[in-house]
Amino acid sequence: MDRSAQAYWSTVIKLLTKVLVVWFIVSYGCGILLAPALNNIHLGGYPLGFWFAQQGSIYVFVFLIFYYARKMGQIDEEFDVHED
């Protein structure tokens, strides 16, 4: 496989794009733009749009960073650019 710096960088950009799409959907999508529609659905006592704006997006953000860190570790090893 292609192990060049360009190939590494484009793999990184692909991962970034994937994570940022989820990041955008939960906060700006579910938390803001779609919130009025989602509020018709309830999660326990929470209207769903309100839940995304004040709870849900934060949980997803935490998950996203650790997911990204793990994936990056794997990509670094795959392209043999990791430290040590």
Added chain:
Amino acid sequence: MDLQTITYIVVGLSFSLYLGIAYWARAGSTKEFYVAGGGVHPIVNGMATGADWMSAASFISMAGLIANMGYGGGLFLMGWTGGYVLLAMLLAPYLRKFGKFTVPAFIGDRYYSKKASAVAVICLLAASITYIIGQMTGVGVAFSRFLGVSNETGIFIGMGIVFMYAVFGGMKGITYTQVAQYCVLILAYTVPAIFISLNLTGNPLPQLGLGSDLVGTDMTLLSKLDQVVTDLGFGKYTTALPGSTLNMFVYTVSLMIGTAGLPHVIVRFFTVPKVKDARSSAGWALVFIAILYTTAPGLAAMAKLNLHGTINKAVMDVHNDGSVTINNGDLFDNNNSLKHSERPAWMKRWEATGLLKFDDKNGDGRIQYYNDKTKDATVLAKAEAAGWKGNELNVNRDIIVLANPEIAMLPNWVIALVAAGGLAAALSTAAGLLLAISSAISHDLLKQIWMPDLSEKAELRAGKISMAVSLLIAAYLGLNPPGFAAGTVAIAFGLAGSSLFPALMMGIFSKTMNREGAIAGMLTGLGVTMFYVFAHKGLFFIKGTEYVDFFGGANFFFGISPNAFGAIGACANFAVAIIVLKMTAPAPQHIQELVESVRIPRGAGGAVDH
């Protein structure tokens, strides 16, 4: 023991802990002063970043603003946490690999220009000093209430304490002091929230309590709150927007990019041993931050319900042990309104600070708390029929968190703990900011640009002097603040997000971006944002110099508020930088190679000096 004594003891103990650690870890060389020897574990670093991050704005002010704004307050929650995703992915690992320990040093090298570095110092100073003004507002509120001194005295006492450990401890002192501060402030935030959540919903976790039924009823907390506030003419809690959907969107963007562009947060990621650690460190920081941020919405809604319940028995009875009985009475029946003479002790204590005001407009000796400016004719008609002559209670938003345990009748030690937490939050962030300011001036400006042969000792001294000077400026402006603590801090985020974030990001993600583009972009971003903010808040935040009326009144740009304008400034920054790049030569070959090497983790040494 009375409340005042317990407060003095708890605050005193927590401060001696911080000062003790700072003294024990006194810094030696310049490098240790700034980056703690480059060897801090990601979890420790994450915790310290958490304390650094959660300032007076998060701790004291944010839940109060959410209580006031309802759903729209989510912009603070999403903005201040979502920015960490950007930071962790777009900036932190690359800046760590680059291995310089200040933001202007990165900008100066990447854009091969001392001028670019100097412009970055200006952006950094504008954002950091605005930020400290917000902190000082918070310090003033906290001290005025808990030590029974005036707002001014509170600011001066806080100033002295920040100065002591920032100047004598340096970053190493600060890293471990901040771990201690994190523990104090997170306990102080969550303990009362757990008590209140238990009292109102029977569920100890406020994250779940907010979505639960109220005790002894089958009505959810949020639907009860929605009903009470709309009946009293306020916006519906679960849907109220801050102006418009557009403003909420832009405001959130502004806080997110500001989070990723604030120098005192970025500098944290220079202190981890490896690039890999820079990535996970941001994740750990967000875990520790999320504990507070997911508690805040519960705290906000519950404090609001408790406040309405205290004033109006139709909502609920708050008993002396903190437990509540939910009622469903007539809000406009005057027998339900609290008599001013029977008001609880906490209201008297806060009245003394001037941050809570009662004005008996209809002279019936009872407190009527409703939105007298509502457009809902039914509410106004009911109020008039009940003989109400306007809202009689004015509660400063910044006091909600501090007053919360008192409103909920929690034990005195909890109230004292909250005082200690509020002070820890305000002081730790101020110290981190001072450090960013001092290294920008002494290292990036003096040593790199004006006086290259400055000795290490003189550089250290210059750093300490610049800390003292910026603290004095911030305290002066903090005496007459441009808004609530969290609002002022939001402006600082706008300034950082509009000026530094685009330059840093393009420095990594574009190989060709050149110094002309970066400098023009930073100046445009900062200029546009400052212009809009000063139009609303006065030139350099000096009251009476607002010029917003020349442009058609408040929020003249598509209804966007000045606190949210950083996002627009950042767009202007990107656009100008790209246009200028097209008209000038791209970055030289050796810089393009430098960018390529920054993108790859291997070969990262410790954070190095020049």
